[in-house]
Ligand code: NDP
């Protein structure tokens with residue numbers, strides 16, 4: 001029986017994780033959960049899974065809710081979160097908080113040498129230079145949950161001989177605006193941007209999918225997780241989201257991982273750690289399948305250029321890219337900027353910084369703060 005701490009339990013990834021755990025109760029115990037402010041959902045989870053510990057991050061959560069009366073073991077500050085993650089009874093930490101807010105949890109887990117299932121790609125993008133060497137030093141195993149990276153993880157030869165890889169192909173659905181040129185996107189509504197054709201996810205990642213910034217984050221994530229130069233990573237648009245990514249090896253073979261789009265598939269793979277766990281899934285009907293592939297639209301190339309620069313220069317550039325995107329997406333969701341301005345905010349913020357080395361996690365937080373301030377200034381200048 002493995003004890004799991006699931007951070008981001010009330011979210012979309014959290015829901016899929018709980019479903020996999022529910023289907024494999026004899027193997028996993030939900031030891032702890034963490035969430036932001038959705039006390040209704042948290043209470044449902046507590047009633048079903050009875051976790052030993054509950055971490056509730058956000059003080060604005062409704063304090064009159066009976067959640068606060070019926071649960072006595074609520075943790076709420078960062079030290080308590082760290083204590084939970086470092087509890088020797090914990091076997092697996094799932095990092096599924098959304099955005100940069102998930103970094104502390106990823107850092108605590110890696111620092112404690114825990115096995116970490118990483119959905120929170122923003123941690124790796126912003127702090128890859130700190131987290132990857134730390135994981136090596138502390139012997140922390142990082143297992144990717146993001147469907148593309150889990151697909152690559154499944155395709156990698158067991159001995160992980162990276163010299164045998166010719167290139168990695170990360171697939172992209174293309175999002176709701178795949179067929180539109182950038183100039184057609186001025187004025188698109190939040191609702192249009194939230195209509196993802198193949199995946200149902202949290203709001204922030206859904207907007208990232210519409211801008212293709214999600215794919216940029218995934219490019220950087222793959223670069224760090226698999227230690228592969230960006231020049232060996234290709235993005236290919238595959239609207240059906242059946243092939244989740246592929247590796248071409250030096251002998252000309254390409255291996256792909258396929259499933260109908262469901263996050264339960266990569267989550268069960270990650271939780272199984274080498275063992276295939278039984279879950280309910282919808283089989284691919286190959287007789288109905290029509291797979292297509294196309295390059296990324298040329299007018300979105302500028303955002304991939306930034307992501308590739310992040311991979312090549314590293315240091316503080318990942319955290320700046322991530323922070324500028326988070327501020328831009330928030331401004332779009334709050335209807336303060338246009339959809340296409342997201343690109344403008346990222347580019348202009350990114351260009352305000354030069355590349356510097358980062359040595360500590362605190363420096364990452366400093367750069368994050370500075371980049372957010374700069375991105376807010378850019379947004380003001382757009383009005
Ligand atoms: P959601 O918005 O659905 O869920 C986010 C979760 O994080 C919620 O449980 C939320 O709590 C919690 N949370 C938010 N802020 C904080 C905070 N400050 N402290 C603690 N908990 C917090 O996001 P997703 O599940 O879609 O995404 C989660 C992560 O997984 C992201 O990094 C995303 O990029 C990644 N991912 C998601 C995929 C998907 O299919 N959804 C696919 C691949 C990667 P509450 O709601 O209670 O406030």
Ligand code: MG
Pocket residue numbers: 146147148218
């Ligand atoms: Mg993905």
